[in-house]
Amino acid sequence: MTExxxxxxxxxxxxxxxxxxxxxxxxxxxxxxxxRDLVRDVFVRxxxxxxxxxxxxxxxxxxxxxIAFTTDSHVVQPLIFPGGDIGRLSVAGTVNDLxxxxxxxxxxxxxxxxxxxxxxxxxxxxxxxxxATAAEAGVEIVTGDTKVVERGACDGVYxxxxxxxxxxxAHDLGAETVREGDAVVLSGGVGDHAVAVLAARGDxxxxxxxxxxxxxxxxxVEAAIEAVRGISPTGSASGSPAAAESxxxxxxxxxxxxxxxTRGGLTTVLAELAEEAKLGIELEEAAIPVSxxxxxxxxLLGYDPLTxxxxxxxxxxxxxxxxxxxxxxxxxxxxxxxxxxxGVVTAAHPGRVALRTVYGTRRVLDMPVGELLPRIC
Amino acid sequence: MTRPADAVPRSGVAAxxxxxxxxxxxxxxxxxxxxxxxxxxxxxxxxxxxxTHTMAIARFGLRDLLPPExxxxxxxxxxxxxxxxxxxxxxxxxxxxxxxxxxxxxDLMRVPASRSSLxxxxxxxxxxxxxYSPRDAVEIAAGESDRQVVFAGIGFETTAPTVAAALLxxxxxxxxxxxxxxxxxxxxxxxxxxxxxxxxxxxxxxxPGHVSVVTGSACYEFLAREYGVGGVIAGFEAYxxxxxxxxxxxxxxxxxxxxxxxxVRPEGNLVAQRxxxxxxxxxxxxxxxxxxxxxxxxxxxxxxxPFDAERRFDVDAGEPLEPTGCRCGEVLRGxxxxxxxxxxxxxxxxxxxxGACMVSSEGACAAxxxxxxxxx
Numbered sequence: 001m002t003e004x005x006x007x008x009x010x011x012x013x014x015x016x017x018x019x020x021x022x023x024x025x026x027x028x029x030x031x032x033x034x035x036r037d038l039v040r041d042v043f044v045r046x047x048x049x050x051x052x053x054x055x056x057x058x059x060x061x062x063x064x065x066x067i068a069f070t071t072d073s074h075v076v077q078p079l080i081f082p083g084g085d086i087g088r089l090s091v092a093g094t095v096n097d098l099x100x101x102x103x104x105x106x107x108x109x110x111x112x113x114x115x116x117x118x119x120x121x122x123x124x125x126x127x128x129x130x131x132a133t134a135a136e137a138g139v140e141i142v143t144g145d146t147k148v149v150e151r152g153a154c155d156g157v158y159x160x161x162x163x164x165x166x167x168x169x170a171h172d173l174g175a176e177t178v179r180e181g182d183a184v185v186l187s188g189g190v191g192d193h194a195v196a197v198l199a200a201r202g203d204x205x206x207x208x209x210x211x212x213x214x215x216x217x218x219x220x221v222e223a224a225i226e227a228v229r230g231i232s233p234t235g236s237a238s239g240s241p242a243a244a245e246s247x248x249x250x251x252x253x254x255x256x257x258x259x260x261x262t263r264g265g266l267t268t269v270l271a272e273l274a275e276e277a278k279l280g281i282e283l284e285e286a287a288i289p290v291s292x293x294x295x296x297x298x299x300l301l302g303y304d305p306l307t308x309x310x311x312x313x314x315x316x317x318x319x320x321x322x323x324x325x326x327x328x329x330x331x332x333x334x335x336x337x338x339x340x341x342x343g344v345v346t347a348a349h350p351g352r353v354a355l356r357t358v359y360g361t362r363r364v365l366d367m368p369v370g371e372l373l374p375r376i377c
Numbered sequence: 378m379t380r381p382a383d384a385v386p387r388s389g390v391a392a393x394x395x396x397x398x399x400x401x402x403x404x405x406x407x408x409x410x411x412x413x414x415x416x417x418x419x420x421x422x423x424x425x426x427x428x429t430h431t432m433a434i435a436r437f438g439l440r441d442l443l444p445p446e447x448x449x450x451x452x453x454x455x456x457x458x459x460x461x462x463x464x465x466x467x468x469x470x471x472x473x474x475x476x477x478x479x480x481x482x483x484d485l486m487r488v489p490a491s492r493s494s495l496x497x498x499x500x501x502x503x504x505x506x507x508x509y510s511p512r513d514a515v516e517i518a519a520g521e522s523d524r525q526v527v528f529a530g531i532g533f534e535t536t537a538p539t540v541a542a543a544l545l546x547x548x549x550x551x552x553x554x555x556x557x558x559x560x561x562x563x564x565x566x567x568x569x570x571x572x573x574x575x576x577x578x579x580x581x582x583x584x585p586g587h588v589s590v591v592t593g594s595a596c597y598e599f600l601a602r603e604y605g606v607g608g609v610i611a612g613f614e615a616y617x618x619x620x621x622x623x624x625x626x627x628x629x630x631x632x633x634x635x636x637x638x639x640x641v642r643p644e645g646n647l648v649a650q651r652x653x654x655x656x657x658x659x660x661x662x663x664x665x666x667x668x669x670x671x672x673x674x675x676x677x678x679x680x681x682x683p684f685d686a687e688r689r690f691d692v693d694a695g696e697p698l699e700p701t702g703c704r705c706g707e708v709l710r711g712x713x714x715x716x717x718x719x720x721x722x723x724x725x726x727x728x729x730x731x732g733a734c735m736v737s738s739e740g741a742c743a744a745x746x747x748x749x750x751x752x753x
Contacts, residue, residue, distance in 0.1 A: 203509045203513070204509055205510075299613075302429065302432065302738060302739075304436070349751050352751060354751040357436075357437055357438050358395065359395050359398050359437050359438065359439070359442070359615050360395040360398070360399065360441075360442075361437060361438025361439065361440075361441035361442060362438060362441065362750065362751055363435070363436075363438040363441075363748045363749065363750055363751065364748065364749050364750065364751050366746070366747050366748075366749075369727040369728050
């Protein structure tokens with residue numbers, strides 16, 4: 001680091017070494033000296049941890065149980081929006097995907113595709129946001145890769161994050177474990193992320209007092225798992241629910257299914273679940289939290305909040321007995337204050353989700369098709 | 378925005394309590410029975426003629442609340458759905474010109490034309506861009522002087538004034554690379570055409586809220602006066618629609634009423650009307666399902682000829698081909714319930730639409746399919 005440190009003194013703080021004008025050059029992706037400077041001055045500095053500092057091509061991890069493994073690419077415009085940015089999104093997205101397997105994040109990898117000419121200080125801000133989000137989730141970014149493409153070949157920066165996690169329950173979660181009578185729980189209001197990004201994009205020339213809900217949800221999911229087990233969060237001093245498992249079975253089995261309702265929203269998650277589980281779902285529209293601002297934007301543009309993307313929400317299906325305890329545990333967590341049971345699994349109308357509207361009417365909830373388009377009239 | 382931001386004041390109406398809706402529905406049942414006796418018929422058919430109403434009715438599941446003797450059918454109010462195949466083909470032919478950047482509202486992208494769709498053309502390399510307002514198209518023209526930017530304009534009196542305003546802006550900036558393919562239509566003529574056809578016994582119209590913000594209510598008076606068919610201009614909340622149906626059932630003398638009083642004035646939006654009249658003039662237009670209706674379209678006036686894409690570009694769109702088995706035309710006339718079409722939900726779905734009514738977010742078939750009852 002001494003070499004990089006010296007250069008920083010010459011070029012000023014956060015200048016990524018020999019980058020004229022503080023912009024990413026094609027040469028930064030060439031694998032030579034510029035590349036090494038970029039890695040050290042931006043990435044290693046932001047994500048500072050011993051595994052990454054070795055700059056090996058691969059790192060050794062020591063998992064204690066079953067492993068969850070996931071990857072996700074992130075492209076968003078604008079790169080920074082109220083409540084988040086592509087960096088926070090990329091870490092939260094992968095942490096949340098791991099969380100859906102009841103997996104505590106063990107390590108993350110991040111791969112960047114950067115457009116030539118991208119401002120280095122913007123990249124640094126994105127990396128700082130990634131590091132902060134990773135810290136929130138209790139995980140580190142331990143390896144990565146960078147490519148630089150010609151101007152116009154990508155839109156600023158694309159980030160792919162890959163995550164490995166330790167599964168803290170003994171059973172496999174999934175649609176096949178869902179039973180008639182199970183409770184469908186939602187960790188909070190829907191539509192905030194999509195509307196915040198839409199407003200920030202400026203295409204519609206409206207402003208909305210909405211912030212993206214973008215957040216890593218491992219802590220929230222862990223609280224739910226502990227509630228299902230009947231262990232209070234403060235009671236698990238080791239912080240390792242995995243240790244509480246016995247070989248003969250896991251009291252967490254009442255937790256059936258976890259999914260973060262990102263693209264396609266709550267509707268898509270539940271429609272897919274009903275299809276896979278070959279069971280029906282009865283959903284109560286009145287129980288689903290939607291903020292007044294999100295509702296107004298949806299009314300204006302003809303969008304359905306239930307199909308809008310979220311980046312900090314979780315859908316949980318649990319057995320009926322611990323449902324209230326799970327909702328209470330979620331509500332006790334800062335990211336789950338508006339959690340509620342929103343529906344129930346039924347043997348009626350298998351493969352379909354029925355929405356009981358706020359008007360007391362009932363209709364099918366169908367998956368949205370293609371891109372979201374505002375109405376004309 | 379696709380309509381003037383100040384044209385539709387946001388109401389302070391919050392979600393109405395289900396109890397209030399139940400009361401309205403109960404009132405409707407009573408009034409409908411009385412109306413049937415009065416009219417000496419066995420069913421009361423009302424038609425909603427606005428795509429946003431169609432969608433709202435489906436989304437709120439309002440059919441569940443209607444008494445069995447009240448039938449609600451959709452009319453020719455979805456702008457994308459009523460656009461004739463020949464017009465869609467013209468837009469596609471323009472998009473294929475190498476110098477043209479075709480801009481349009483997203484809803485038009487996936488509509489199947491005779492041999493292609495704008496989405497398919499874009500995938501094949503045509504420069505087709507979705508805009509959210511015609512002003513965005515003017516901005517593109519201002520920024521890319523080497524491109525011929527054509528705005529494919531569809532919609533009724535709600536969108537036409539915004540297109541007129543955008544065109545005048547382009548003129549004020551001296552832009553020579555902006556033009557409009559006007560497929561705009563006006564709302565009253567198809568209602569007259571429908572009544573003249575006499576295929577359906579329409580007992581009253583739920584009239585479009587957004588269109589009427591611009592037009593006002595006077596343009597519908599002929600419905601009551603000459604055809605003896607009442608109409609209520611309605612808002613878009615569940616309460617509004619039920620209230621409009623109740624008012625229609627209650628009319629002992631046919632009249633045009635405004636239920637959407639928080640946004641619609643009898644004289645309409647005079648500024649928007651002036652803009653529209655300055656740039657456009659009535660011309661005959663071809664409607665899917667209804668054919669050519671005299672004076673039902675909006676063409677650019679002679680003095681704006683340089684901004685008229687049809688005059689600027691000489692394209693051959695070929696003979697229009699209607700998809701086999703598609704009954705969108707009958708759906709748009711309220712003669713056929715979407716679910717009665719043999720293609721509905723089988724060969725024709727929102728993922729793989731055959732007809733326009735299934736692809737538009739305001740289409741009657743799309744609304745019926747997306748928001749079908751749990752037992753359907």
